[in-house]
Amino acid sequence: MAAEVHRRPVVTDMEPVEAHVARVLAAVRPVAPAMLGLAAAEGAVLAADATAATPLPSFDNSSMDGYAVHAADVAAASGEGPVTLPVADQIPAGDTRTVTVAAGTCVRIMTGALLPGGADAVVPVEWTDGGRAQARFFQPVHKDNAIRHRGEDVAVGDVLLPGGTTLGPAQIALLAASGHGSVLARAAPRVAVIATGNELTEPGAPLVPGQIWESNAYMLAAAVRQAGGSATRHRAGDDPGTVLALLTELSAVADLLITSGGVSMGGEHDVVKAALSGSGAADMTFCKVAMQPGMPQGFGVIGPGRTPLLALPGNPVSAFVSFVLFGCPALDALRGRAPGPRPVRRAELAGPLRSPRGRRSYLRGVLAPDGATVAPLTGQGSHQLGALARANALIVVAEQVVSMAAGETADVISLP
Amino acid sequence: MAAEVHRRPVVTDMEPVEAHVARVLAAVRPVAPAMLGLAAAEGAVLAADATAATPLPSFDNSSMDGYAVHAADVAAASGEGPVTLPVADQIPAGDTRTVTVAAGTCVRIMTGALLPGGADAVVPVEWTDGGRAQARFFQPVHKDNAIRHRGEDVAVGDVLLPGGTTLGPAQIALLAASGHGSVLARAAPRVAVIATGNELTEPGAPLVPGQIWESNAYMLAAAVRQAGGSATRHRAGDDPGTVLALLTELSAVADLLITSGGVSMGGEHDVVKAALSGSGAADMTFCKVAMQPGMPQGFGVIGPGRTPLLALPGNPVSAFVSFVLFGCPALDALRGRAPGPRPVRRAELAGPLRSPRGRRSYLRGVLAPDGATVAPLTGQGSHQLGALARANALIVVAEQVVSMAAGETADVISLP
Numbered sequence: 001m002a003a004e005v006h007r008r009p010v011v012t013d014m015e016p017v018e019a020h021v022a023r024v025l026a027a028v029r030p031v032a033p034a035m036l037g038l039a040a041a042e043g044a045v046l047a048a049d050a051t052a053a054t055p056l057p058s059f060d061n062s063s064m065d066g067y068a069v070h071a072a073d074v075a076a077a078s079g080e081g082p083v084t085l086p087v088a089d090q091i092p093a094g095d096t097r098t099v100t101v102a103a104g105t106c107v108r109i110m111t112g113a114l115l116p117g118g119a120d121a122v123v124p125v126e127w128t129d130g131g132r133a134q135a136r137f138f139q140p141v142h143k144d145n146a147i148r149h150r151g152e153d154v155a156v157g158d159v160l161l162p163g164g165t166t167l168g169p170a171q172i173a174l175l176a177a178s179g180h181g182s183v184l185a186r187a188a189p190r191v192a193v194i195a196t197g198n199e200l201t202e203p204g205a206p207l208v209p210g211q212i213w214e215s216n217a218y219m220l221a222a223a224v225r226q227a228g229g230s231a232t233r234h235r236a237g238d239d240p241g242t243v244l245a246l247l248t249e250l251s252a253v254a255d256l257l258i259t260s261g262g263v264s265m266g267g268e269h270d271v272v273k274a275a276l277s278g279s280g281a282a283d284m285t286f287c288k289v290a291m292q293p294g295m296p297q298g299f300g301v302i303g304p305g306r307t308p309l310l311a312l313p314g315n316p317v318s319a320f321v322s323f324v325l326f327g328c329p330a331l332d333a334l335r336g337r338a339p340g341p342r343p344v345r346r347a348e349l350a351g352p353l354r355s356p357r358g359r360r361s362y363l364r365g366v367l368a369p370d371g372a373t374v375a376p377l378t379g380q381g382s383h384q385l386g387a388l389a390r391a392n393a394l395i396v397v398a399e400q401v402v403s404m405a406a407g408e409t410a411d412v413i414s415l416p
Numbered sequence: 417m418a419a420e421v422h423r424r425p426v427v428t429d430m431e432p433v434e435a436h437v438a439r440v441l442a443a444v445r446p447v448a449p450a451m452l453g454l455a456a457a458e459g460a461v462l463a464a465d466a467t468a469a470t471p472l473p474s475f476d477n478s479s480m481d482g483y484a485v486h487a488a489d490v491a492a493a494s495g496e497g498p499v500t501l502p503v504a505d506q507i508p509a510g511d512t513r514t515v516t517v518a519a520g521t522c523v524r525i526m527t528g529a530l531l532p533g534g535a536d537a538v539v540p541v542e543w544t545d546g547g548r549a550q551a552r553f554f555q556p557v558h559k560d561n562a563i564r565h566r567g568e569d570v571a572v573g574d575v576l577l578p579g580g581t582t583l584g585p586a587q588i589a590l591l592a593a594s595g596h597g598s599v600l601a602r603a604a605p606r607v608a609v610i611a612t613g614n615e616l617t618e619p620g621a622p623l624v625p626g627q628i629w630e631s632n633a634y635m636l637a638a639a640v641r642q643a644g645g646s647a648t649r650h651r652a653g654d655d656p657g658t659v660l661a662l663l664t665e666l667s668a669v670a671d672l673l674i675t676s677g678g679v680s681m682g683g684e685h686d687v688v689k690a691a692l693s694g695s696g697a698a699d700m701t702f703c704k705v706a707m708q709p710g711m712p713q714g715f716g717v718i719g720p721g722r723t724p725l726l727a728l729p730g731n732p733v734s735a736f737v738s739f740v741l742f743g744c745p746a747l748d749a750l751r752g753r754a755p756g757p758r759p760v761r762r763a764e765l766a767g768p769l770r771s772p773r774g775r776r777s778y779l780r781g782v783l784a785p786d787g788a789t790v791a792p793l794t795g796q797g798s799h800q801l802g803a804l805a806r807a808n809a810l811i812v813v814a815e816q817v818v819s820m821a822a823g824e825t826a827d828v829i830s831l832p
Binding site: 039057093094097111114154158166172175180181200202205208211214219237269368370379415 | 454481512525526528585586625631637642654728759787795805831
């Protein structure tokens with residue numbers, strides 16, 4: 001059975017996912033860069049090219065343990081007719097003395113040590129008898145053997161890392177090795193996550209029927225940190241004035257606000273919508289996005305600094321998927337990274353699925369370790385966190401597709 | 417041109433990579449678990465199954481905005497012959513009052529709100545005129561429509577998450593939604609990273625020829641944090657006694673020590689080897705592993721607590737690759753995760769490569785976004801951080817292969 005597709009256009013007041021992404025990205029600017037020490041710069045994004053102020057290596061040095069020599073002195077060496085030279089000195093790594101090798105002598109040298117003057121080659125210890133007072137050489141050596149020349153890897157002014165690079169372990173190492181004690185980079189954006197609703201109680205506290213334990217702000221704060229932001233967690237009830245006051249206050253100390261809940265279409269109890277609609281303090285758009293889960297969405301700016309505010313739906317799975325689609329690009333933009341679309345791969349469906357007509361589905365699935373197959377999970381309700389907690393992927397089903405069979409190939413977004 | 421392979425066995429005193437991994441894993445035990453609050457538990461690993469103490473949902477509730485009714489009361493409703501019922505009350509989410517719907521009436525109800533007594537269905541607001549004092553119903557409703565029943569997602573005693581689960585955003589959300597304010601989990605292992613060598617100077621400080629800026633400890637500390645550990649960074653010179661004292665001191669406050677440098681085969685200047693060999697304070701094995709880069713390796717335990725100590729080579733690329741191969745499994749084991757081998761994928765080589773006979777190579781490469789091709793980078797020297805900083809993958813070349821051509825398929829390990 002092939003995918004069941006409806007070709008007839010769906011008349012809808014819903015916007016495509018891409019339109020809401022574009023709305024978000026049009027309003028989000030990178031946070032201000034700062035000089036960050038290397039430890040603080042981990043995970044940050046370079047705000048400008050990092051260039052080399054020093055050549056690398058910064059001095060001629062030996063790439064092996066051995067003997068620094070005049071190559072001509074061992075030109076006649078062989079296994080049958082070894083050449084013997086007196087060992088005039090030894091240079092460990094970190095030795096900063098100025099040493100010179102006189103013709104007819106050699107100097108014992110360690111990997112990474114400063115090449116002594118006069119030497120034009122290093123003979124690996126394996127080609128010798130390893131002697132201390134004098135050494136026997138069993139083969140000749142080419143000029144420049146085992147020598148790393150000053151500047152051969154990096155010249156002054158070379159771009160070490162282009163602006164926009166995310167600083168992981170290897171990038172931090174390259175900066176350190178080049179002498180950068182700090183770099184101009186954008187630190188983790190400050191994100192305030194606000195869960196709304198009178199029904200929310202703190203996990204660990206007892207529950208009265210009608211109440212639920214707050215999970216969205218915990219989830220979104222963790223997701224923000226995973227996406228390279230720093231996060232604070234807040235809760236607000238159902239009073240629009242209080243919610244507006246809290247959001248306005250937070251807008252002064254955050255680079256992005258993310259609310260969950262209070263944006264649906266039904267009731268007067270949609271507190272985020274009520275708080276922000278028609279308020280002079282905020283400039284918001286609330287809309288329906290043609291997706292499942294997560295149809296009701298909001299985005300805008302709030303406060304004197306026009307801080308971006310992402311208003312996500314309150315069902316936990318809806319909030320999660322919405323964060324993946326809209327929050328992650330916003331974080332990328334704040335960090336100064338190119339906010340490309342989430343990478344999509346293709347995998348074979350291990351089971352059938354259904355999807356509502358006219359909305360793009362993001363179904364929870366388990367992608368096999370080899371990436372070849374993806375199994376849709378049971379429990380696809382937008383409140384069902386159990387399946388989300390077992391998922392490692394979202395299966396993307398196009399708007400016009402209402403069902404797919406096992407064995408068909410689907411688009412998949414891997415979850416971190 | 418196909419891969420050039422040597423079938424004749426290589427006589428060697430080197431150990432296979434797997435043997436050194438096994439040596440590491442045989443000595444590493446998970447860190448002690450602790451009750452961690454949810455924010456602290458982000459990234460931690462569950463030490464035992466997390467089970468449900470409360471059913472989910474914990475009370476019957478509405479899955480939509482609408483009206484709670486006796487289904488029988490609207491059985492005759494149609495577009496032509498709507499049924500009108502008085503609206504006796506309204507129940508927003510979070511309302512904990514005990515409300516009952518009398519026959520012949522209805523109660524307005526919001527998504528997630530406690531279902532009132534007597535009601536056996538919820539009519540979505542879209543099927544009504546949305547009235548406040550009285551509501552007109554345009555179609556009948558099945559019993560249980562739009563009702564989420566107590567316990568239908570999770571029953572008391574159900575395993576929410578099995579022990580060994582790494583707690584990301586969705587798992588944290590599931591725990592929170594189930595009322596867990598804290599969980600028994602293993603926090604980030606404490607890892608002390610120690611760079612050795614008199615040649616090391618702090619990045620940002622001026623350099624004298626013979627010295628280099630310290631980069632390995634910065635790199636390894638960042639890699640430890642990326643792999644789920646917490647890290648402290650230390651430097652030591654070339655005096656074995658001082659190094660031994662520092663390592664012994666750190667062994668009391670760390671779950672793992674990682675040194676870089678001082679383990680090669682050549683000189684008496686191999687300070688880690690000198691400090692730990694024959695010392696009663698440590699029980700170490702130094703060996704050659706059949707890999708490139710990173711042949712000289714060490715592993716053992718140190719101090720009264722027999723803290724594991726991973727002694728990595730000092731060339732930065734060697735240290736990085738060694739961390740990927742030996743440090744990451746050690747971190748997994750400390751965290752209580754199954755320390756499986758790094759996932760290996762297959763990709764087509766975009767260019768040729770060479771590899772030393774008898775050693776497994778881990779060459780730096782760039783894996784295309786679609787994962788189909790991988791391009792070996794230039795600058796494969798084990799001191800050349802530039803290529804490592806541009807790489808997103810290691811190309812794994814088997815011991816007996818000495819060259820591969822563009823177009824051949826290679827094993828690839830993605831870097832985080």
